[in-house]
Amino acid sequence: MIILIGIFFIILGALIKYARMHHLIAGYSTMSAEEQAKYDIEGIASVLRNGFFGMAVLVVLIPLIPLGLDKSTSDFVSIMISVFIGVTYILIRVNSKQFRKKE
Secondary structure, three states: OHHHHHHHHHHHHHHHHOOOOHHHOOOOOOOOHHHHOOEOHHHHHHHHHHHHHHHHHHHHHHHHOOOOOOHHHHHHHHHHHHHHHHHHHHHHHHOOHHHEOOO
């Protein structure tokens, strides 16, 4: 089960970056074309890819750490930790002014 979640994160990151499925990015598809032109969407897609790939690695590796937990609890903890770290990373990086094009 935990491997499937890791694969899901990898597929999601690859779809956003390589299949150019930018409509999966919250809020981007609802922007007008003028608003969309103000953002470096390729840079944002790279951040999302890196975040999802990192989440996939964490969700698979954390259960390997001997925490003294049973399997289901260990899986739950790994998902929660990886999502917390991944979402925090993505939010901080994407909301920086780095991806806003200069006018």
